[in-house]
Amino acid sequence: MDIKIDKMTVKDLESIKDILISAFDDFWNYNILKDELKSENSKYIIAKSNNKIVGFAGIKILFDEADIMNIVVKKDYRNKGIGSILLENLVSLSEKLCLSSLSLEVNEENIPAINLYKKLGFKNIGIRKNYYNEKNGIIMKKNLKQEI
Numbered sequence: 001m002d003i004k005i006d007k008m009t010v011k012d013l014e015s016i017k018d019i020l021i022s023a024f025d026d027f028w029n030y031n032i033l034k035d036e037l038k039s040e041n042s043k044y045i046i047a048k049s050n051n052k053i054v055g056f057a058g059i060k061i062l063f064d065e066a067d068i069m070n071i072v073v074k075k076d077y078r079n080k081g082i083g084s085i086l087l088e089n090l091v092s093l094s095e096k097l098c099l100s101s102l103s104l105e106v107n108e109e110n111i112p113a114i115n116l117y118k119k120l121g122f123k124n125i126g127i128r129k130n131y132y133n134e135k136n137g138i139i140m141k142k143n144l145k146q147e148i
Helices: 010-024 030-038 082-096 111-119
Strands: 004-007 042-049 052-062 065-073 101-107 123-132 135-143
Touching: 004 082, 010 030, 010 052, 030 042, 042 065, 042 082, 052 082, 065 082, 082 101, 082 111, 101 111, 101 123, 111 135
Parallel strands: 065 101
Antiparallel strands: 004 042, 042 052, 052 065, 101 135, 123 135
């Protein structure tokens, strides 16, 4: 599968508006994503296959650090490596922006995602109790700059 990564725009969001919840997930709604795309502190990317959006991901920057806000792959394109490609591109983007670290939260039961994050150098740094409807959120972080 040929995947192309681009910067995500409001126009891209408009193109998936009607299928956002059904084909992707209901974690974030259209209005929240639109606000994120307009924020100077947010950077979003899309994954396209055959010129169709099959995933998107974004970070929110605060000073020299960023939080991964979401990595979402269209339901019928999951388990094809697209999430990995999006994550690798977020790490690369963060390095290009000279950020010092990248953090995220993940449901303790999302073992495939946790394994992917660990594979790319993220470390467990804490837990948010009952963050996901009685399930804990694991806080993970990747340092992007070498300690001196």
